[in-house]
Amino acid sequence: MQTLILCIDRDNDLGEKADIRGPLIGREANIEAAVKLGTADPEDSDTNTIFGGIRVLDDMLAKGIDAEIVTLAGDRNIGIISDQKIANQLDLILKKFNAESAIFISDGAEDETLLPIVQSRIKIDSVRRIVVMQSANLESTYYIIKHAFNDPKISQTFFVPLGLASLIYAFFLMIDYPQGAVIGILAAIGLYMLYRGFGDSISILWGHMNDSFYSxxxxxxxxxxxxxxxxxxxxxxxxxxxxxxxxxxxxxxxxxxxxxxxxxxxxxxxxxxxxxxxxxxxxxxxxxxxxxxxxxxxxxxxxxxxxxxxxxxxxxxxxxxxxxxxxxxxxxxxxxxxxxxxxxxxxxxxxxxxxxxxxxxxxxxxxxxxxxxx
Incomplete structure (x- = not known):
């Protein structure tokens, strides 16, 4: 086989909503799965992803290129578990089909985080993003915001100072002393910035103190x-x-x-x-x-x-x-x-x-x- 068309369902909507287990191999199996998923949840973007992969498959077959479509499903627990399941399914597919390259079909930034996993196993010739016209950037924006909330580095850098400032301001409003809120907020942000600046030194010193105490x-x-x-x-x-x-x-x-x-x-x-x-x-x-x-x-x-x-x-x-x-x-x-x-x-x-x-x-x-x- 020359080309493998890969559709990714990272959060396993196929299994959760349509009771379909991946991987799905072939045009007929993918059409049937897309219809079931679309019937179960018409708003799910993975339906469009599968139909987009079928469209790419038809175009390549019309040009005389030997190709096959495969849909890989992950897990509702997005992260290590879902990515490992997709990686294991991809390994099984590559053992069955001796493909030279792949076309990656995606419905947004969340699926595209799996690109390094796929590229480590097979060469990718193209990435096709399938987006519903009336919400072109909706899923990507949602994923970026969700990633920011879940990433410890981003959340600790930006959200901790905002949370401290909000708590301090609310406290001074509660005691009917709003003038002190500015002083409290500036002091809290200053201490936080000092901690971030000397974070490594503080961690090393704290480690030495722990070792000294227990030894x-x-x-x-x-x-x-x-x-x-x-x-x-x-x-x-x-x-x-x-x-x-x-x-x-x-x-x-x-x-x-x-x-x-x-x-x-x-x-x-x-x-x-x-x-x-x-x-x-x-x-x-x-x-x-x-x-x-x-x-x-x-x-x-x-x-x-x-x-x-x-x-x-x-x-x-x-x-x-x-x-x-x-x-x-x-x-x-x-x-x-x-x-x-x-x-x-x-x-x-x-x-x-x-x-x-x-x-x-x-x-x-x-x-x-x-x-x-x-």
């Missing part, structure tokens, strides 16, 4: 402490910024005073959270006998960066009349800044030195144990 590692406790400190630091910084923002005259000097106060009031909290997180890793490595040198430098560098940001923010506060104090003049601010730079460099070099020594000792221990084994 009894110290990192679970230190990570929890670090998270609490980080949250407290953010709250303290925002409270200080809000107090400064609401004081008289701060709006005149711009955003620099606000950022400076936030950094100066939170830098050591953030540094402490990093140190706690790193401390847990060091303790766990010591307990398991693994190398700790890779976690030594981050601790010293965190302190160095804390000193730099503290010194720079202190200097900016000393020269700003809005956020400065009587006990902190510009000369003292310069001294603090210079001292913080020198101390940061010394601490960073000390961390590199200690880490290098630990690494060298571990290498010597490995070489010694290898010599002892030999």
């Amino acid at each position: 009894g590692r110290m990192t679970f406790v230190t990570y929890a402490i670090a998270g609490v400190i980080f949250a407290l630091a953010t709250i303290v910084g925002l409270v200080n910024v809000w107090n400064l923002y609401t004081s008289e005259g701060v709006w005149y000097y711009g955003i620099v005073p606000l950022v400076t106060v936030f950094i100066n009031s939170t830098v050591w909290f953030y540094t402490g959270s990093i140190l706690f997180a790193d401390l847990g890793k060091i303790i766990d490595c010591k307990k398991s006998g693994r190398s700790v040198f890779r976690y030594i430098i981050p601790a010293f560098f965190a302190i160095s960066m804390g000193l730099l940001f503290w010194g720079a923010s202190t200097y900016l506060m000393s020269i700003n009349p809005v956020i400065g104090s009587e006990s902190l003049d510009s000369q003292a601010g310069v001294q603090y800044f210079v001292y913080s730079i020198v101390a940061a460099i010394i601490i960073a070099l000390l961390g590199i030195k200690i880490s290098t020594n630990i690494k060298m000792e571990e290498k010597k221990g490995l070489v010694g144990s290898a010599d002892a084994d030999t």
Whole structure:
């Protein structure tokens, strides 16, 4: 056989509505099935698909081309089950007919999702879509909308923010405070966008926390402490910024005073959270006998960066009349800044030195144990 004409009934309307099992082979069997399906449900588009395939068959036979029509039926559970049934039926047909190519008859985008399955088994020369004239794009549009609702990626990306915004707006209307709806919606969308942006990092961190909790590692406790400190630091910084923002005259000097106060009031909290997180890793490595040198430098560098940001923010506060104090003049601010730079460099070099020594000792221990084994 030269050409196989394939009609697809993915949701098995033939079986559900007309009690006909696929596959259907030959012109007469397909005409009989189409008549029964059309009688059972005149609005079903699969009837038009089968008649469209018969029309293509007649045209090809009139041209002297050896062809046969086959209708494959899937399952009402559209997806893996229905596609596997269609694939199995197609394999049986191809064993029976040694066809060189196929013409795919479709009634819309839903059936055409099976094109890769068919193409993996036989070459497709043409795709013919049979569409009722008065509803040319109805089924394709319906399928696209249905697919959007069922696709987790699309639904989570678009529908979750819309759902959150609707719930927040309804809540503020219920408590008779519509002005707060804008703030709540913006905050919810902002948090959602941050989550989507850092989703992979959050998932990895959550996985590490689970492993640490169930394996009894110290990192679970230190990570929890670090998270609490980080949250407290953010709250303290925002409270200080809000107090400064609401004081008289701060709006005149711009955003620099606000950022400076936030950094100066939170830098050591953030540094402490990093140190706690790193401390847990060091303790766990010591307990398991693994190398700790890779976690030594981050601790010293965190302190160095804390000193730099503290010194720079202190200097900016000393020269700003809005956020400065009587006990902190510009000369003292310069001294603090210079001292913080020198101390940061010394601490960073000390961390590199200690880490290098630990690494060298571990290498010597490995070489010694290898010599002892030999």
